[in-house]
Amino acid sequence: MKKTGLTLILVVVLVVVFSAPSCWAKEKGYCYIVSYSMQDKTAYITPVFVAKVSGATYSDEEFVADVVLIRKMENQFQNYLARQGINTANFVISARVAYRSQAIADKRLADERGDFTSRGYAIQDTDQFKFKN
Numbered sequence: 228m229k230k231t232g233l234t235l236i237l238v239v240v241l242v243v244v245f246s247a248p249s250c251w252a253k254e255k256g257y258c259y260i261v262s263y264s265m266q267d268k269t270a271y272i273t274p275v276f277v278a279k280v281s282g283a284t285y286s287d288e289e290f291v292a293d294v295v296l297i298r299k300m301e302n303q304f305q306n307y308l309a310r311q312g313i314n315t316a317n318f319v320i321s322a323r324v325a326y327r328s329q330a331i332a333d334k335r336l337a338d339e340r341g342d343f344t345s346r347g348y349a350i351q352d353t354d355q356f357k358f359k360n
Contacts, residue, residue: 253282256290256325257332260304264317270343271351275332276358280325290325297322307356
């Protein structure tokens with residue numbers, strides 16, 4: 228009886244440990260990534276995509292995004308650019324994360340695109356980039 232109870236407790240603990248992190252992500256955050264080079268006057272901008280976020284908020288427009296998610300997004304985009312033959316050392320890569328709706332993310336993306344255009348940057352779309360959450 229002790230062995231069965233101990234085994235049951237061990238199984239429950241393992242299930243909680245391995246399933247809890249995926250359960251913590253309660254909301255869909257709408258995100259995009261911008262990479263720009265002041266030297267080349269070029270900006271690469273991804274389309275808006277969805278990432279899982281905690282659901283905690285600090286404003287009406289954004290969810291709180293953790294550093295792990297931000298780094299994951301930026302690393303994937305840096306690898307994507309490198310595969311395209313772009314020298315990523317010249318670029319600043321920055322994830323714009325966890326907007327609460329598609330409309331908010333689309334507006335922010337359009338505003339940012341307009342800002343880069345007004346400063347003389349050539350905007351390069353990266354429609355082939357897919358974020359793997």
